[in-house]
Amino acid sequence: MAINYRICPYCNSKDVAKILYGYTSGDMIMSEATGKIKLGGCLICLDYSPEYYCNSCQKEWTKEDAIYLAYEKIKEIKISIGGYHQGFQEFHINLKDGRVCHKPSLYEDDSLLITLSTKLLEKFKNDLIGTSILNWRRRYANNDILDGTQWEIVLVRDGRNIIRSGSNDYPKEWENFCKIISEISGRDFS
Ligand SMILES: [Zn+2]
Numbered sequence: 628m629a630i631n632y633r634i635c636p637y638c639n640s641k642d643v644a645k646i647l648y649g650y651t652s653g654d655m656i657m658s659e660a661t662g663k664i665k666l667g668g669c670l671i672c673l674d675y676s677p678e679y680y681c682n683s684c685q686k687e688w689t690k691e692d693a694i695y696l697a698y699e700k701i702k703e704i705k706i707s708i709g710g711y712h713q714g715f716q717e718f719h720i721n722l723k724d725g726r727v728c729h730k731p732s733l734y735e736d737d738s739l740l741i742t743l744s745t746k747l748l749e750k751f752k753n754d755l756i757g758t759s760i761l762n763w764r765r766r767y768a769n770n771d772i773l774d775g776t777q778w779e780i781v782l783v784r785d786g787r788n789i790i791r792s793g794s795n796d797y798p799k800e801w802e803n804f805c806k807i808i809s810e811i812s813g814r815d816f817s
Contacts, residue, residue, distance in 0.1 A: 629762045636696035640683035703783040710776050729812050754807040758800045767793035
């Protein structure tokens with residue numbers, strides 16, 4: 628599920644207009660009346676020029692805002708990785724309070740619990756946006772390999788959770804993702 632900029636990140640309304648800047652024609656004024664576009668005027672503010680406008684809640688946003696807000700909705704990340712022979716290990720990362728839990732295997736109780744500082748948590752959230760995990764496919768699978776490594780990532784949100792999973796196949800950002808998980812947990816994750 629890629630991020631849809633035309634859904635309001637504040638109220639989820641689909642009644643969203645594209646904001647147009649610059650010279651205004653008569654046609655554009657007609658279009659604005661239908662709510663399809665919104666006229667932003669001739670002056671583009673160099674620091675912040677929102678691209679979308681919600682006809683329901685009157686809020687405005689840029690693509691960057693929409694991406695940031697989509698990631699802010701993730702409350703927790705639950706990762707499970709392993710295989711039939713080596714067992715599965717789990718990582719749970721709470722993005723609201725910074726708690727990180729690592730369980731080496733389903734059968735062991737030796738779970739590591741650390742709490743990230745606010746600074747580290749913010750860095751991790753930024754790094755997570757860098758992995759584009761919300762734009763990954765639902766599933767990656769290489770059917771030529773039996774057993775091997777299976778992985779599943781659950782992005783916990785209010786409402787519907789988002790799931791990414793794979794079997795011996797990975798998105799191109801996988802290495803980067805492993806790196807940031809290893810960094811915050813201090814455990815080798817690959
Ligand atoms: Zn809205």
